[in-house]
Amino acid sequence: MTGLLVAQIVLTLFVFFMLLNSAAVMVYVERKVAAMIQQRLGPYLVGPKGLLQPLADIVKLMFKEELRPGAADAFLFALAPIISAACAFAAFAVVPFGAETTLFGLLDEPLRLQVADVNVAVLVVFAVASMSVYGIVLAGWSSNSKYSLLGGLRSSAQMISYELSYGLALASVLLLGQSLSLTDIVNAQAGAWWGVLPRWFIFLQPIGFLIYLTAGVAETNRAPFDFPEAEQELVAGYHTEYSSMSFAMFFLAEYVNMVTVSAVATDLFLGGWHGPLLPESLGWIWFLIKVGAILFFYVWMRWTLPRYRYDQLMKFGWKVLLPVAVVNLLVTAAGVLYFGA
Amino acid sequence: MVSFYLFGAIAVLASLLVIGQRNPIYSVLLLIASFGALSGLYVLLQAPFVAVIQIIVYAGAIMVLFLFVVMLLNAPREATEYDERVHPLLRPGPMRFGAVLAVTLIVELWWALTKGRETGEFAAARVDSVGALGRLLFTDYSFPFEVTSVLILVAMVGAVVLARRERS
Numbered sequence: 152m153t154g155l156l157v158a159q160i161v162l163t164l165f166v167f168f169m170l171l172n173s174a175a176v177m178v179y180v181e182r183k184v185a186a187m188i189q190q191r192l193g194p195y196l197v198g199p200k201g202l203l204q205p206l207a208d209i210v211k212l213m214f215k216e217e218l219r220p221g222a223a224d225a226f227l228f229a230l231a232p233i234i235s236a237a238c239a240f241a242a243f244a245v246v247p248f249g250a251e252t253t254l255f256g257l258l259d260e261p262l263r264l265q266v267a268d269v270n271v272a273v274l275v276v277f278a279v280a281s282m283s284v285y286g287i288v289l290a291g292w293s294s295n296s297k298y299s300l301l302g303g304l305r306s307s308a309q310m311i312s313y314e315l316s317y318g319l320a321l322a323s324v325l326l327l328g329q330s331l332s333l334t335d336i337v338n339a340q341a342g343a344w345w346g347v348l349p350r351w352f353i354f355l356q357p358i359g360f361l362i363y364l365t366a367g368v369a370e371t372n373r374a375p376f377d378f379p380e381a382e383q384e385l386v387a388g389y390h391t392e393y394s395s396m397s398f399a400m401f402f403l404a405e406y407v408n409m410v411t412v413s414a415v416a417t418d419l420f421l422g423g424w425h426g427p428l429l430p431e432s433l434g435w436i437w438f439l440i441k442v443g444a445i446l447f448f449y450v451w452m453r454w455t456l457p458r459y460r461y462d463q464l465m466k467f468g469w470k471v472l473l474p475v476a477v478v479n480l481l482v483t484a485a486g487v488l489y490f491g492a
Numbered sequence: 493m494v495s496f497y498l499f500g501a502i503a504v505l506a507s508l509l510v511i512g513q514r515n516p517i518y519s520v521l522l523l524i525a526s527f528g529a530l531s532g533l534y535v536l537l538q539a540p541f542v543a544v545i546q547i548i549v550y551a552g553a554i555m556v557l558f559l560f561v562v563m564l565l566n567a568p569r570e571a572t573e574y575d576e577r578v579h580p581l582l583r584p585g586p587m588r589f590g591a592v593l594a595v596t597l598i599v600e601l602w603w604a605l606t607k608g609r610e611t612g613e614f615a616a617a618r619v620d621s622v623g624a625l626g627r628l629l630f631t632d633y634s635f636p637f638e639v640t641s642v643l644i645l646v647a648m649v650g651a652v653v654l655a656r657r658e659r660s
Binding site (some may be wrong): 224227269270271274275277278281282284285288289291300304306307310311313331339465 | 523524540541544545547548551552553556557559560563564622660
């Protein structure tokens with residue numbers, strides 16, 4: 152029992168550490184891929200092939216001066232980046248990323264590769280996503296600058312609009328999985344149809360997957376939906392007035408949010424840690440590959456698609472994405488009722 | 493039991509501070525804190541689904557709209573048009589009505605806490621699973637459920653009528 156407890160604590164710290172690392176890795180990948188797409192070299196001076204560039208960035212951010220506008224609300228100005236970063240990490244707590252393991256016989260009881268096994272995990276992810284908007288809104292308001300305020304307002308409008316489609320896409324998967332637990336949903340996707348096609352929900356829910364990805368991009372404020380920080384109009388949006396480590400926290404939150412959205416997409420639609428060839432105990436390798444593929448898609452999209460106009464974003468969210476998500480949910484419900492889960 | 497008193501204390505304290513703030517933004521944030529503590533109480537009652545829904549609907553959706561409106565109105569301080577030294581019951585119209593409501597609420601709360609007793613009526617119907625909750629809501633409690641939705645619809649129609657500009 153104590154062995155399991157220690158393993159659980161170590162696992163929690165490990166996940167935290169890896170999420171921090173993932174942000175650093177993503178910064179490097181983002182810059183390198185951007186350079187490839189734009190036929191540049193990208194970072195190449197710091198370390199071999201520029202691999203130490205993220206470390207240099209972190210050191211630079213740490214030694215910058217912490218600035219705060221004189222008219223800002225001091226308490227909320229300090230609180231906002233903390234809310235953003237905390238929400239980003241909190242959501243990953245309920246994401247399972249591998250089958251149960253005894254660590255090659257080290258433990259008596261199997262350990263779940265998941266920080267907390269909550270039986271309403273999907274809703275927890277959704278709840279944390281809906282709380283993360285506060286970080287951005289408060290940052291915008293407390294900075295007492297017009298660019299920040301506009302960025303914060305845009306962000307809240309955007310997140311509220313796309314949360315509906317996001318929730319409906321989740322609901323259609325819940326109908327298929329017949330459970331609110333992510334572990335159960337992943338386990339429902341084990342095996343293959345006719346021995347070839349994996350039983351992933353993406354094949355039953357292709358439209359749901361597209362809706363989830365689109366809404367996920369909007370939720371994480373990434374291009375082509377990066378209105379809260381549209382440089383040409385808002386300088387840097389909600390974090391215009393932030394510098395040094397408090398800016399780094401927003402930066403970190405954005406990348407960790409991307410990882411979380413990709414990990415949840417993997418669990419919901421791509422069968423989590425299930426995959427051919429590898430044994431169940433090494434399933435986390437499949438998980439990493441799938442998450443990596445979605446993250447690459449994110450970066451790829453950012454450097455391929457230009458930003459939408461704000462009214463186009465709202466029109467798309469309410470008049471296209473939401474109706475499609477509702478119809479998708481109804482068709483899924485009818486299908487589940489007719490064919491059984 | 494410790495966590496019950498902890499969450500209870502946070503909920504009560506945050507709710508009291510909500511009405512004690514001059515800055516509406518802080519009021520909204522304290523209300524969110526109060527909802528969070530309430531959600532913790534639901535978890536202690538073995539109802540994780542209700543707890544998460546509390547966060548999603550109230551803290552996540554409704555309070556964002558509150559914050560949105562407060563930020564758009566940009567009213568950092570509440571303007572007081574009356575003399576603050578006057579007793580609330582002696583202030584003009586709506587404020588006197590509010591004070592009467594507050595007194596009524598205190599009397600009701602006192603009555604409920606002293607004269608009320610636990611009936612154990614709801615203990616039998618466990619609502620820990622989502623399916624059970626949905627079934628209860630749409631069968632045994634479908635009438636209150638529908639009445640509540642009509643009530644919200646009425647409020648929405650009222651808001652639209654009030655906000656609409658008269659066409660001359």
